[in-house]
Amino acid sequence: MRHDHSSQRPLLQLRNRKDIHDSSWALALAPRLAQFEAVARHEHVTRAAYELGMPQPTLSRAIVRLEEELGVALFARHGRTLSLSPAGRAFLGSVERALTDIERAAESVRADADPAAGKVAFGFLHTLGSETVPGLIRTFRADHPQVRFQLIQGFGEAMLDRLRAGDLDLCLTSPVPDAPELVARRLDEQKLRLVVPDDHALATRKRIRLAEAADELFVTLEEGFGLRRITDALCAEAGFTPKVAFEGEEAETLRGLVAAGLGVALLPPPPVPRPGVVELTVTAPRAVREIGVAWLDGHVDTPPVAAFKKFLLSRRGQLLH
Template identity: 35%
Template sequence: MELTQLEYFLTAARLQHMTMAAKALNITQPALSHSISKLESELGVPLFERNGRNIQLNRYGKMFVKWVEQALQDIKNGMQEIEEWIHPDQGVISMSYLNILGVDRVPSLIRDYRLNHPEVRFELKQGNNGDIDEHLETGHSDLMITSRETIMDNHEWIIIEKTPLYIVVSSTHPFAGRESLSLLELSGEPFVGLKNNCGLKATLTSRFQSTGFMLTSTYDAEDLATVAGFIKAGLGVSVLPQTLGLMLDGLAWIPIQEEGWYWEIGLKWRKDRYLSPATKRFIAYVQQTSPVAESEE
């Protein structure tokens, strides 16, 4: 059964005349008759009562026509939806991001982009590192905003931001008044760490390895906000980016003396995955507007 057969059938059903239907479809009347006869043969029932060139739907035809109309409308809607998704000015950009980035970084990025592209829509998913990695790898998202350490060989990457990392302690901690602090001075302090599904975990592990030592976690939290809460309660110290959502009252943020302690956030996507024109335009925008990306070129 072919799509053209169904379109021919609907036209014939609407006009109830074979010659008029053939003329409307810009085909010959024998070609139309052959198409409908083939359709009836495939279905195993006649669809029309025939009286010369005049035709009228029989009970099987009336039963079938409503499903054909719905099917063709669904196909039309599907084509329209795809067109809307891929249109660079009116399309949909599907993107996942780490939970903590939803407080400021992602909303600001979308707001700024939509100033010049107001009709573009974003389909957003957020979660921990495991969640958003799965979204990207399974094709539920085309783009992902995350840490550099999550990049694999089949990924492309643009840096959006390098955020300094700080040693964070309770405001009542003896270190709270220090202007800067070496990570070596944290030895013996209860350290509030992160579980593997948190996006910052890989960054901290990499930085500690380059420093030459590791701190043993007293607690491992699911997310950065929980880490900040534990520190505020005086249950330990940690290393965090100074971002909205973490800057609680009762915390002291101390610059790290060792070099290279920053959290690199960026946009990544799969090299082997189709990207719509709307998505490609957004990638180009990030590339052009990110001061960090420009400095890396």
């Protein structure tokens, strides 16, 4: 087929303009890829149009427009039949791979949204990973045995960032966030204890006011962790700024360092009692951390995400028991 190259110049000029994003070119081509593939496979416009459920003249015009936008002839015309040109054969391989990728992506998102066997991307704090989260998932899967979980463990701010980025559907976090782009619901609270070495002068006590630990060295989580912010806030309420000997990423690591005599720490109860430390009840100020579930405001839940969210909200007051 002979092309009028003068008709291509405005398109080529438009394509080369600096104020046109690269993605605009791909978006213009995308609707025509399946049409091109069908014509290439059938080598006949009428049969391809029948398969695609569109009028033959419309498909013919779409193929001509595609060739004009690319600036090459994709087909050689032989009456009512066509054969791929060398450029068309080169283009077809990439188009087939692109369509296969799109089909796989569509199958993946359909599978993730399946009510019975879909996926939930769920984030949670390190300190909830040993017992709380496995217990929640085990109970939920008793009624939804095929639902799949993508689990991501991290500290509070990292979880919230991943919510905002769309990487997570839901997350358990502490403190309960108050941000305009997020929705959060309080589920439970967890008492914090002052953990001291078992040979410490305070180890004979059962209860303590936090102000009595003002002169102690503290081992804490790093800044950015929710428990670190709570620790700093409680110490400030008790009238002092903690002297930090070590900053870590895992509560149980801190508990081990307390046992080694490096300092004291404000921590939630351990999954199992740990030798070498004594855990004191803090009587003042009230030392607790709230645990909540958060999600992105406006996030459209798939059926499995909606079911798991409903399950979590039904556990208010029972999350840690």
